[in-house]
Amino acid sequence: MTSATINETPDASRHYLHDLDHLPSLTAEEEIEYAKRIEVGLYAGELLAASPDLEESARTELETLRAQGEAAKQQMILRNLSLVVDIARTTRRKVLPLEDRIAEGNLGLIHAVEKFDYAQGNRFCTYATWWIKQKISRSQNNTGHMIRLPDHVHDVLNSADATARALEAELGREPTLADVAAETGIAEQDLAQLRQVRSRPLSLNKRVAEDGSELHEVLASPAPDVADAVVERDLIRELLTALPPIQAQVLALRYGLADGHPCSSAQVAHHLQLSRRRIIQLEGQALKTLRGHDLAALLADRD
Secondary structure (H helix, E strand, O other): OHHHHHOOOOOHHHHHHHHHOOOOOOOHHHHHHHHHHHHHHHHHHHHHHHOOOOOHHHHHHHHHHHHHHHHHHHHHHHOOHHHHHHHHHHOOOOOOOHHHHHHHHHHHHHHHHHHOOHHHOOOHHHHHHHHHHHHHHHHHHHHHOOOOOOHHHHHHHHHHHHHHHHHHHHHOOOOOHHHHHHHHOOOHHHHHHHHHHHHOOOOOOOEOOOOOOEHHHOOOOOOOOHHHHHHHHHHHHHHHOOOOHHHHHHHHHHOOOOOOOOOOHHHHHHHHOOOHHHHHHHHHHHHHHHHHHOOHHHHHOOO
16 A cells, blocks of 8 residues: 555655654554454454354444454554654665665554554554564565575574673673573574674575584574564563663563563562662662553563
């Protein structure tokens, strides 16, 4: 929809971006309302598909709900197009033209709308940002390589990069390859090989392991249900960089962000050799800072 709009005329991009300025962003309440309509519409569609012998009145009602859900989906997409533009404009790497970055980001936005779970208590823009960035990043990565790398390889590398940034903030120095490998659970040799592949084109059939494994076999593609966990983890790590190191460390320990094992305030206090009262104070300060980023609710779900 949007890529066609952008490319209709030489001035289409300018008009497109100008039109978005007049679209107000959704409030938190509107996001929930639209998400509920989408959910009901999807369920109505499933009932229609599974029940071909419905009475006419029931079928009409379900078709109405399905249409309302589709309309809500379109509105949620439309009212968040400016978010895509902002991300596309400010992305660090600009391998693709702005119009192409926007078009790719719009695909990420559509995916986010389809997967958004309002019951988690998070703002949609926080959730959608990751999917938009991921779609733009994947497209630019594929454009920048003579040989297309599998998407899951890019995901692993991007996750390793995010881990490296978080470790640098925590350690106060640039982390070594061993540091990043230990934190991500990726074998050091595999991580080094993948980074090398990203820096220069290489045949995907190149043997990279002693057992004869090829590059594309080094890491298995993650199952679909792992994607949301990756989104959550990367969002948390990225937002923690907005905190002073001690506050970030407290949250990481309290909510098990590093190893999946949350610690009590007393355990964190013992680990950091601070009083329990001080730990509670630091945690409160950190969550207050992050409320503007919608992370507090996400962490609350993990407690």
